[in-house]
Amino acid sequence: MAFENRLQAAGRLAEALARYRGKNPLVLAIPRGAVPMGRLIADRLGGELDVVLVRKLGAPGNPEFAVGAVDESGWTYVADWAEETGASHGYLAEETAAQLATMRTRRALYTPARCPIDPAGRQVIVVDDGLATGATMIAALHSVRARHPARLVCAVPVAASESLAKVRAQADEVVCLEVPAAFHAVGQFYQQFGQVEDREVVAALARKAA
Numbered sequence: 512m513a514f515e516n517r518l519q520a521a522g523r524l525a526e527a528l529a530r531y532r533g534k535n536p537l538v539l540a541i542p543r544g545a546v547p548m549g550r551l552i553a554d555r556l557g558g559e560l561d562v563v564l565v566r567k568l569g570a571p572g573n574p575e576f577a578v579g580a581v582d583e584s585g586w587t588y589v590a591d592w593a594e595e596t597g598a599s600h601g602y603l604a605e606e607t608a609a610q611l612a613t614m615r616t617r618r619a620l621y622t623p624a625r626c627p628i629d630p631a632g633r634q635v636i637v638v639d640d641g642l643a644t645g646a647t648m649i650a651a652l653h654s655v656r657a658r659h660p661a662r663l664v665c666a667v668p669v670a671a672s673e674s675l676a677k678v679r680a681q682a683d684e685v686v687c688l689e690v691p692a693a694f695h696a697v698g699q700f701y702q703q704f705g706q707v708e709d710r711e712v713v714a715a716l717a718r719k720a721a
Contacts, residue, residue, distance in 0.1 A: 513669055513689045516703040517640050520668035520688070521548035525555040527686050528636060528666060532556045536634040537660075539563040541651055542617060543707040544640040550715040552638060552666070560716065561628040562621055563637060565650040566610035568603060570596040577643070580650035581607050583614050584657075588649045621712055635660040637682075639667050640704075641697030645674030652681040669700045 514520040528536075536558035540549030546562060553560040567577035568587070578593035587607055589598075598606075637651050648665060656663055665682040671694040679685050689700065698704040 512702045513691070513700040514702070516701060517544060517548050517707075518551055520640065520701070521551040521638075522555075523688055524548070524638070524666050524668060524686065525552045527688065528552065528556060528664070531558070531634055531636065531664075534634050535559070536636050537561065537628055537630055538636045538638060539630070539651070539655060541565060541637070541639040541647055542621070543709065543712050545638045546712045546715045547707060548640060549638045550718065552636070556636075558634075558636075559628055562712070562716065563651045563654055564614045564618060565647045565654065566614055567644075567647050568593075568598070568606045568610065571598055571602055577646040579603065580646040581610050581614075582650045582654035583611075583618070584654065585611060586650070586653060588646055588653065590644065590646060617709075620709060621716055630655050630658050630660045632659070632661050634662045634664070636664045636666050641700065642667050642670035642674040642678060642687075643694070643697055645670070645677050648674075648678050649681055652678070656681070669697065670694075 536556050538549045538553040538558050538560050540546040542562050549560050565580050565582045568579040570576040570578045578596050578598045579589035581587045662683050664684045666686040669689040670687045672690050
């Protein structure tokens with residue numbers, strides 16, 4: 512196991528991102544798993560925390576396997592092998608609509624009283640707990656890039672090598688602590704990898720840096 516849990520991994524990421532301390536970075540976490548991680552990183556770097564909402568497009572009959580991803584605007588990334596899984600144009604349209612509805616619900620729950628923090632001109636660090644296919648991170652980086660950050664950083668504890676290569680093209684910098692030769696799922700690299708609940712996301716976003 513590379514990491515004890517998400518917070519231990521986040522602590523290591525914060526160390527690797529130490530050069531952004533004092534630059535008021537905007538840390539954007541991909542819900543749900545990465546939000547407690549983002550809270551810790553933002554606190555240690557003296558930055559702000561928000562979420563970037565993206566959702567994977569799951570394969571037919573295997574919703575945990577991403578064949579693509581969609582951001583809040585409706586922009587989609589579809590893997591070049593998606594059709595091989597049976598993901599037809601019609602299926603992807605239905606899956607996209609379902610995931611957009613989920614994002615609308617989550618936005619209303621997570622930040623009901625404010626707009627998303629504007630990344631324009633900011634040092635922005637997009638955080639997730641790992642890259643399997645890389646689809647959701649690609650969608651997240653595309654979403655943030657469209658809003659003109661000064662610098663766009665992808666930060667993850669662990670990634671599959673092929674996915675990391677795809678993501679590098681979307682960011683100004685990639686910080687990844689572990690790139691294992693044998694990669695099957697993100698959770699295999701954590702001793703504890705329990706599901707993060709919505710209430711934990713809301714609490715992390717509500718808490719200000721100490």
